[in-house]
Amino acid sequence: MSDANAPLIEVTDLKKHFPIVRGLFSKLVGQVRAVDGVSFQIKKGETLGLVGESGCGKSTVGRTMMKLLEPTGGSIRVRGTDITELTGQEMMPYRQQMQMIFQDPYASLNPRMTAGDIVGEPLIIHNVANRTERRDRVSWLFQRVGLRPDQMYLYAHEFSGGQRQRLGIARALALNPQLIVGDEPVSALDVSIQAQIINLLMDLQDEFELSYLFVAHDLAVVEHISHRVAVMYLGRIVEMTDKTSLFEMPLHPYTEALLSAVPIPKAGARSRKRMILTGDVPSPINPPTGCHFHTRCPYAVARCREEVPVLREVAQGHLVSCHLHDAGVKFPLAA
Ligand SMILES: Nc1ncnc2c1ncn2[C@@H]1O[C@H](COP(=O)(O)OP(=O)(O)O)[C@@H](O)[C@H]1O
Ligand code: SF4
Ligand SMILES: [Mg+2]
Numbered sequence: 001m002s003d004a005n006a007p008l009i010e011v012t013d014l015k016k017h018f019p020i021v022r023g024l025f026s027k028l029v030g031q032v033r034a035v036d037g038v039s040f041q042i043k044k045g046e047t048l049g050l051v052g053e054s055g056c057g058k059s060t061v062g063r064t065m066m067k068l069l070e071p072t073g074g075s076i077r078v079r080g081t082d083i084t085e086l087t088g089q090e091m092m093p094y095r096q097q098m099q100m101i102f103q104d105p106y107a108s109l110n111p112r113m114t115a116g117d118i119v120g121e122p123l124i125i126h127n128v129a130n131r132t133e134r135r136d137r138v139s140w141l142f143q144r145v146g147l148r149p150d151q152m153y154l155y156a157h158e159f160s161g162g163q164r165q166r167l168g169i170a171r172a173l174a175l176n177p178q179l180i181v182g183d184e185p186v187s188a189l190d191v192s193i194q195a196q197i198i199n200l201l202m203d204l205q206d207e208f209e210l211s212y213l214f215v216a217h218d219l220a221v222v223e224h225i226s227h228r229v230a231v232m233y234l235g236r237i238v239e240m241t242d243k244t245s246l247f248e249m250p251l252h253p254y255t256e257a258l259l260s261a262v263p264i265p266k267a268g269a270r271s272r273k274r275m276i277l278t279g280d281v282p283s284p285i286n287p288p289t290g291c292h293f294h295t296r297c298p299y300a301v302a303r304c305r306e307e308v309p310v311l312r313e314v315a316q317g318h319l320v321s322c323h324l325h326d327a328g329v330k331f332p333l334a335a
Contacts, residue, residue, distance in 0.1 A: 003080030007041035008211045009065065009098075009179055014038045015073035016057075016064045020285065033284045034060040036235035037074070039311075042179065045205065047212040049222030049243070051258065052232035053281050058215045061232070062181040065213070066098050067091055096126055099172035103184035105164035109156040115167055116142075116152030122174045141170040145200060162193035169200065179211045186221060198225050220262045223247060231255045234292040235284055237311055241318040251320045253297050291323065299324060 016035040019028050034057045042048045050058050063069045065076055067083065075084045083094055099122075102108045109118050120138040123129045129137060139149040145166040156164060165185060172180050182201070186194040202225060204210055216222050222229055223243065230240040231254060239252035250256045253275075260275040279296050282288055288295045294304040303323050311321040 002078075006077065006080030008044045008046075008079060009213075010041045010077040011061075011065055011074065012039045012077075013074040014061065014064060014071055014076065016060050016069055017072045030285050033235050033287060035064060036284075036287075038232070038235070038237055039074075040230055040237065040240060042211045042213060044178070044211055045209040046228070047205065047214050047226045049226030049229040050213060050215045050232060051219050051222055051229060052217065054217055055281055055284070056232045057235045057284070058217075058232055059183050062100065062183050062213060062215055066100065066181060067094075068100075092126070096175045097178045098181065099175065099177040099179070100181045100183060101165070101168045101172050101185045103187050105161075105168040106156060109164060109167060111156055113155075114152060115147075115154050115156065115159065118156070118167060119152075119170045119174060122171060126175055128175065137174065138170075141173055144173070144204075145170045161189050162196060165189065165193075165197050166200070169197075169204070173204065173208075176208070177210070179213070181213045181215070183215045184217065185214075187216060187218070194221065195224075201225060218262075219247075219258050223262075231258065234281060234287050236292060236321070237319075238293065238322070239318075239320050240311070241315075245315070245318050249318075251314060251318060251325065252322050253299050253324075254293050257296075291321075 014035055015037055018032040018034055020030040020032060021027060022029045038061055040048060050061060052058055060069065064071050067076065067086070071084060075082055077083065078094055078097070083091065086094070116138050119141055120134045123134050123137065138152060142149045142152060147163060147166055147170070156167070159167060186197050189197060201212065205212065212225070214222055214225055226243050228240065228242050229246045230237045231252065232238070233254050239246065239250065239255045246255065247259065250259050257275045257277045275298065277296055282292070282295055290306045291297070291300070291304040291309050294300040297304065301323070307323065309321040309323050311319050314320045314325045
């Protein structure tokens with residue numbers, strides 16, 4: 001049963017492992033542990049930012065949460081209803097409620113369709129409007145995302161990068177969704193255009209009480225739009241809290257490292273200790289034992305190599321997975 005008080009979406013211990021097979025008989029030789037036990041909730045009208053270096057599993061979280069990929073483990077609930085085991089047909093009403101926008105709108109827009117047909121296509125797929133209603137809705141959507149209705153007759157290549165992202169957003173909005181997963185939707189755009197698209201998404205959120213999972217590899221990009229932020233490292237969430245706490249009081253060494261690369265916007269704000277991350281992200285095929293971050297963490301101790309730190313609440317609403325906190329060590333160490 002759908003529960004009006006439940007979070008719009010709740011994932012619990014979500015896992016997605018990709019099998020690695022070799023040879024003629026597709027022998028299973030390993031697993032890519034792309035998402036390895038991730039839990040979070042998103043409320044109605046809320047934006048959760050999801051941040052981490054390339055390859056840490058952000059896109060896989062988004063795609064698995066929407067059941068575009070079958071989860072290996074864990075559960076996904078929409079307003080309290082478990083959708084983890086639903087079949088393709090049973091998923092149809094939920095697909096309508098959950099839409100996605102992508103990093104490269106050009107690649108996700110059909111070059112042979114007019115912009116109007118691209119934006120109106122979901123209405124045809126879900127059979128929710130006749131031709132006239134569809135044209136009116138598409139025209140309205142164009143205006144709502146800052147395009148002109150007469151641009152319906154153009155093709156994707158005739159739009160700029162920012163305009164293409166507006167088209168992607170219009171298409172995502174066509175079916176009146178409740179949740180939009182933005183997979184690095186501004187990462188390919190110029191900085192000035194990024195701000196316009198982020199502002200558009202925030203206006204749309206206010207107007208339609210949309211919820212967003214907003215994915216980016218850069219903390220600076222999620223700061224403006226997010227209410228809460230989850231930081232991912234090698235398939236796991238290492239820290240999750242409200243935006244202000246995360247930016248002003250990061251409690252995980254990895255977040256500290258990511259933040260030290262972000263310029264400080266306010267004059268007089270506390271300067272950040274510079275912490276350069278060395279080495280590449282280890283492979284999710286054979287992740288480090290214990291704390292996945294121990295091979296790059298300047299604070300690592302013996303325990304970190306052996307024991308997986310549990311994501312737990314160390315201050316109100318502030319979840320962190322790091323043994324430093326269990327040991328009562330005040331963090332950051334050298335403030
Ligand atoms: N379909 C797939 N098959 C095998 N491995 C995959 C597949 N999709 C993603 N991966 C692997 O899963 C890991 C996480 O990928 P991804 O979710 O795309 O990370 P991110 O979006 O954070 O860059 C990477 O190691 C990637 O190579
Ligand atoms: S558990 Fe250890 S290795 Fe992991 S972040 Fe904390 S101090 Fe670093
Ligand atoms: Mg990605």
